[in-house]
Structures are given as C-alpha cells and as structure tokens.
Amino acid sequence: MAAPGVTVFVCVSCRDGDDAHLRPGAALLEALRARLGERKIDIAVEPVECLAVCKRPATVAFAGAGKWTYVIGDLDGGLHLDDVIDSAQSFAATDNGVVAWKDRPDCFKKGVVSRTPPLP
Numbered sequence: 001m002a003a004p005g006v007t008v009f010v011c012v013s014c015r016d017g018d019d020a021h022l023r024p025g026a027a028l029l030e031a032l033r034a035r036l037g038e039r040k041i042d043i044a045v046e047p048v049e050c051l052a053v054c055k056r057p058a059t060v061a062f063a064g065a066g067k068w069t070y071v072i073g074d075l076d077g078g079l080h081l082d083d084v085i086d087s088a089q090s091f092a093a094t095d096n097g098v099v100a101w102k103d104r105p106d107c108f109k110k111g112v113v114s115r116t117p118p119l120p
C-alpha cells in the first residue's frame with residue numbers, strides 16, 4: 001500500500017501536437033512508475049483520462065485528503081521525473097498541500113495551472 005499524503009494523478013489522454021499516436025502523459029506515467037521502483041519510493045500514482053489542461057501536456061495533479069490540490073502542466077517525462085517525485089514527496093509531507101515556493105523545482109513553479117482548496 002502506498003504511503004499516505006499524496007496521490008499523483010497523471011493524464012494519459014493528452015496528445016502531442018500533430019502526432020495523434022504520441023501520448024506524453026502515458027509515457028510519463030510509465031516512466032514515473034519505473035523511476036519510483038528504482039528509487040524504492042511508494043507513492044500512489046493513478047492514470048486519469050483528462051485534467052482539462054489538454055494544451056499543456058504532460059499534466060499531473062497532486063491531491064490528498066484535507067489538502068489543496070495542485071494541477072501542473074508542461075511536464076516532460078524525460079526531464080522532470082525526479083522533480084515530480086520530489087515535489088510529490090514534499091506535498092505528502094505537508095499538512096495542507098502547500099509546498100513552500102523555495103522547495104518547488106522550476107517545473108512546479110512554472111507549470112502550476114491551478115490550485116483548489118480542500119473541502120471544508
């Protein structure tokens with residue numbers, strides 16, 4: 001069972017520009033799972049069909065009970081895997097989901113699309 005504190009949702013439906021066969025989110029999901037295995041990190045990762053950020057693949061969301069939810073786009077599975085994992089761990093370590101700006105890698109700072117408060 002994955003460690004509590006964060007679930008990383010990965011959109012696996014986004015297409016990459018003109019090539020209808022390229023699915024950058026699906027590639028990111030596969031690479032993410034492999035890297036988590038290599039690093040022996042147990043984080044819940046779930047594929048989703050769309051996060052409504054279709055023009056900015058690859059896209060993920062960090063969510064957790066009682067926490068702000070962050071949607072992040074413009075991720076590159078070849079460049080940002082460890083940043084996504086490190087960010088997810090930082091998110092998991094918070095009480096409210098808000099990761100300090102100084103602790104966010106550039107892809108988290110630049111890629112944030114939205115944040116949504118937890119239910120009261």
Ligand code: FES
Nearest residue numbers: 011014051053054
């Ligand atoms: S298809 Fe990926 S965010 Fe919409």
